[in-house]
Amino acid sequence: MKEEIRKLVSLQDLDKKIYDLNKEKAQQPALLNDIQVEFEAKKARFKALEEARQKIQIKQKEKEIELGTKEDGIKKTQGQLGQLKTNKEYNAKLSEIESLKADKSIIEEEILRSMDEIDTLKKDLDAEKKALEADELTFNEKKNVTLSRGKEIDSTLKDLDGKRTILAGSVDKKILGSYEHILHGKEGVALVKVENTSCGGCFMSVPHQVINEIKMHERLINCDMCSRILYLEEDIQA
Ligand SMILES: [Zn+2]
Known part of the structure; x- marks a missing residue:
């Protein structure tokens, strides 16, 4: 019996290692998933920022077109001034021009504001892009470490399983x-x-x-x- 116990002590030593390695291996998919999810979240944040910038740019283009329309309107209305017969008509046209000019300056202010916004967003995006590149390196590194640890576990397990088979074969059934x-x-x-x-x-x-x-x-x-x-x-x- 003493001899059998001695063999069991060696077997237990192997089995504990095998058990721990199998447990570690079983945790790997969840670990890889966590790493992936973390990186995807960072990518999504960057994408959202990029989309916000695109939206403001589109809005700015629209405002520029609107500004052009107002400017054309002002020119056209100013051209009509000479053809007017009465003072009343003339004054009405002038106030129409004033109103168009007021609209124009509101649009100009809006364009300036969105240019500021685009500038700020561009700075944020540049910083985020650098951070994301670093995050991608970290992500790949973590992933590679986990995958190579997986391979290491597999080969150690293969080795331990071989030793175990021999040892277990020598123990009383x-x-x-x-x-x-x-x-x-x-x-x-x-x-x-x-x-x-x-x-x-x-x-x-x-x-x-x-x-x-x-x-x-x-x-x-x-x-x-x-x-x-x-x-x-x-x-x-x-
Ligand atoms: Zn006990």
């Missing part, structure tokens, strides 16, 4: 069966040391009677609380 049954239900830890009379798995106190039973090596001894197989470090070294 019945003992291996009990061990593996516990292993699957206990997050990769089926065999634990008794340390200072406590179970190394659940930390509950192990009675002296049980410790004596472990030393007898007649059968596998499990923790009453967590069912893990118990062993004594000093015992297997002796």
